[in-house]
Amino acid sequence: MREPVAAALELTEVAASSDPLLDRADALLATLRRLVPFDGAWMALADPQQNRYTRLASADLDRSTEEYLCGPTAAREIELTGTNRPAPPLSLSDLPYPAEDLATWAECLIPAGFHEALAVALFAPGGRHVAFLALLSGSKEPPRRDMRRRLGRLTSVLAGAVDPMRDLLPAARLVHGALAAVVLRPDGRTDALPGLPDHPLLSAGSPVLATAHATIDQGHTYSSFLWPVGGSHAPDGHCRITVLASSDDVSDLLTGLVLVSRPGDLRTLTPRELEVLGLLIEGCSNREMARALVVSQRTVAAHLEHILTKLAAPTRTLAAVRAEREGLYVPRPPDGPARRP
16 A cells, blocks of 8 residues: 555656656656556647647557557547547446457557557646546456546646646746737647737737747747737837747647737837837848838938937947847838848
């Protein structure tokens, strides 16, 4: 009795650790094996919108088996058997048909020496499907009832440990006064971030999201910039956009996080002066600024004079440095006029 209690405590400690997600997942399986013995295991992150799974951790599976389990056939059969829904752990003996009727078993798992399993979907609070776990057995005997119950009691701990958004939430809390947020996916889709609402600037197809993707693609793990609200001349003022890239171990599933907050102190800079300042930060000459903004060089020079005064900067270079440091950068939308990188 002492061993299961100790293993359960260890599992909870692993789940709460700050180790990278992949390391945490490997440690979870190693500890879980002492609580619910298995001959092979597969844990994968779930993408319910695309009905696909990405390997997170495994034990005693060869590469071909892992590749099969991450493929479309296994994903379809997880859905067919209902093991992608909130339910107690499911075994083959629970199904109304033989294992051979499922291609995943007939073509992959039985030839690999597995004949039984306990499978369960892992859900975060609020019903978000985050992962899938299959514990495989070489025995043809159905899993014991106490093992089913034990695994069922651990699913919430396991889900919390491997939730890819878990590492994004603390980062989001560092953005003071965040009003809204979305999670970016590599294919351009977005997910809601638990605890924060959506925002019109973060809707599908928004240039804000395109700019955020571009920022992350350029290798920035953190960036903050201003965005005009209501149109390019900011008739409704500005919002601050903060972009945080996800960690490498979940980058195939989640690209990063985009948050909207209040703009902060704009140093009395007007929307047009902020546009000019953005071009200055990007290293544009007065002629390039005039061409981009469709104004005369004399107008640009007047704006720059006001900017230097408001930022108490004696030179253009110092103004650009101070502005970037204070987050006073307004980028052009990706489809806007060409600007110097």
